[in-house]
Amino acid sequence: MASLHDGLSTAIATRRLFVLLPFAMIFGLAAYAQLPFEPLPQALIGVALVLGVAVAMAWRFRALPVVALLGAFWAGFCLLPIHSALFGTQMLAFPAYGEFEARVDEIISANAEERRIVVSNLVPIGATRPVAITKARLLVPAEPALELGDTISGRFRLAPVPGPVLPGGYDGQFHSYFSGIGAYGSVIGDFTLVTPASGFDASRMIESLRFSIGARIDAVLDGDTAAIGRAMVMGDQSALSDETRDILAESGLAHIYSISGLHLSIVAGGVFWLLRLGLASVPALGTRLPVKKLAAIGGLVAAAGYLMLAGGPANVPALRSTIMLALIFGAVLAGRRALTMRNVAFAALAIILIDPASVFRPSFQLSFAAVVGLIGYFELPRRPVKGQSGWLLRMGSTVWVTAMTSFIAGLATLLFSAYHFQQTAPLGVIGNVLVLPVVSLVIMPFAVISVLLMPFGIEGAAVSIMGWGIDRMVGGGVLVAGWSEGLTGNPLLTPVAILIGVAALAWFAFVGNWWRMLGPVVALPLILLLGLDQRPDILVADTTQAVALRGAEGVGLVTGRAGSFAVEVWSQHYQEAIGEGLAEARCDSIACVATTPEFSIAVIKSAAAFAEDCPTHDLVISRIRVPATCTVAQYIDAAALRTGGVHWLRWDETAGRFEIRTAVPNTTRPWRVLPR
Secondary structure, three states, X not given: OOOHHHHHHHHHHOOHHHHHHHHHHHHHHHHHHOOOOOOOHHHHHHHHHHHHHHHHHHHHHOOHHHHHHHHHHHHHHHHHHHHHHHHOOOOOOOOEEEEEEEEEEEEEEEOOOEEEEEEEEEEEOOOOOOOOOOEEEEEEEOOOOOOOOOEEEEEEEEEOOOOOOOOOOOOHHXXXXXXXXXXXXXXXXXXXXXXXXXXXXXXXXXXXXXXXXXXXXXXXXXXXXXXXXXXXXXXXXXOOOHHHHHHHXXXXXXXXXXXXXXXXXXXXXXXXXXXXXXXXXXXXXXXOOOHHHHHHHHHHHHHHHHHHHOOHHHOHHHHHHHHHHHHHHHHHHHOOOOOOHHHHHHHHHHHHHHOHHHHHOHHHHHHHHHHHHHHHHHHOOOOOOOOOOOHHHHHHHHHHHHHHHHHHHHHHHHHHHHHHHOOOOOOHHHHHHHHHHHHHHHHHHHHHHHHHHHHHOOOHHHHHHHHHHHHHHHHHHHHHHHHOOOOOOOOOEOHHHHHHHHHHHHHHHHOOOXXXXXXXXXXXXXXXXXXXXOOOOEEEOOOOOOEEEEEOOEEEEEEOOOOOHHHHHHHHXXXXXXXXXXXXXXXXXXXXXXXXXXXXXXXXXXXXXXXXXXXXXXEEEEOOOOOOOOOOOEEEOXXXXXXXXXXXXXXXXXXXXXXXXXXXXXXXXXXXXXXX
16 A cells, blocks of 8 residues: 555645645635634734735745645635625614515525515615615515515514523524625514516516426425425425425435535436437437537536525535536537546635635535535545446445445535534435435436426326325435434534534545545544534623533423524523423512522612622523622623523633633624623
8 A cells, every 4th residue: 555655745746735725725714713803904914925925936936835825715715705895784773663665686485374585775764773784685475476576564673692601602693694685574464575686687587487396396286295205406495394394314314405516417417418429329319419519518518507496506515517518518519528527626615715705614515525525535545437238236346336336425514414413314325315216317307307397388197296206215215214313412522523523524634645644543433532622601692691511310301492593592502491490499479599519690670689699609691780799600691682682601710700702702893793
């Protein structure tokens, strides 16, 4: 086996340092996002000038690759500030109510009861005060029917975009800011269509086509079968039930209803294969035309069309897959090798430049890790496969490749799935082997056929066959999820674990021989040492009255309501039921007190409780101002909750006090809703 030195030398000699550029940019983006303050533009420009001088010196001393990586890191660091200046938006700080007119910019999802839309140009009507936001995401009734560009009016209730519900959790403010959305809201009355859209608009035509296709699917299929069909054809997952989502996640099949590389490869690859076969079957055409290149152009067109149906560039997995397919078919047109790690790097760089905030979303991380893992594995040197004869051997080979593909993709995405969803699918390989033939041979082909038949109104049979395949897929998911019962939990991970995983993935992409496995091998003990998180003893919600405490019999609420959004997220994240009622807690009209063998806390409702509870407890939680006379060692008051959001606390026996983390580390970043 080649030595590590040989592997590194070969990687450098073959210019594989290029594949590290997107990883360097990802680390730069992460460094910027984790800063405790917003850097000054002058500082960013100054460092960029210094790097320019360094590049000139590196060119002189032939050290350009190292400086290129540093430059990529700094480019990543600066991308979010640049996008902030270009696309950032004013965030709503206080709830707003009133009558508004607005323009429909996007229809995110729709069902028989309601729709989620994005509106812009909010104009107040009558005495309503104006709001200083560019766009808002609204929940509106299902009627009247809407199209992009329509002008609507009604009584709106607008609210600030909520922050993360847990330290390190999904940050809606961050992603909304870079999407240009400054508020969430709903229609509370007098909802009307003022002016229908007029004139030609390509995006409106595509959106109407998408939802027309969805309606045709709903006309034939019912329930979750229709919801999965809509998700796989047009990217709308809004109607999918939580129960079915959980089943598919536990069986490792959640990726199937999210349009990504699998679906685009089947559609574009199928078009490529059919065109090539059809043209080659006609001798007069096969001998005179560049059949393979024409088929590649057809595959490109199919991929682009499917991307539009899937929601366009906003669908990051579909966009990444389309870029990859464009590079693959481009390589076919240029007569070069198609599937390479360099093409993965090109696709990642394109997405990072277009939408740098997507790097922090699970969709980008999962799709990027899966593609790097698969191409890296199939790049490894191995003995040439001898020609196989007989359908049984070919079928066995197909099953083996499917199993290995699922296994490698599962391993590559395991860390990211565990971090974002606190769930893994240990039997995902079995699930994928069982259902991928149905997906590849039934669901996706008949999905394409049904869309092609819809203009003629004869798509019913094809949609029914697609639905039959979806039911078989869900049945396989139920079977595997049953086998997986009790095996899907995993340890809690910190963001450090993700950074270690990205570094291991970078090593895996860079080294071209079997030494690339060193990265994942070294990452495992590092994650166990540095990347594991602890469960809290106390959680305090910022916008509700919920205070959860870990008692002798589990986690329960000292105050608040079980089933609220924050409590549900806590329960899912920490994989523990959180119910009302706690043996360690007792309440009266002015305060609730909870005592454990290690500490005691008081949740104060009235100022009358401060005098009694401050001197006798380790922690006071109050949603009113804590007076200066309160002698408690630690307290969380309204100001702390307003600026820090949800609070995470763990008792430190050695220090005799709580370790405290906040969901919002600081309020100085441009995407934060500043308290006033």
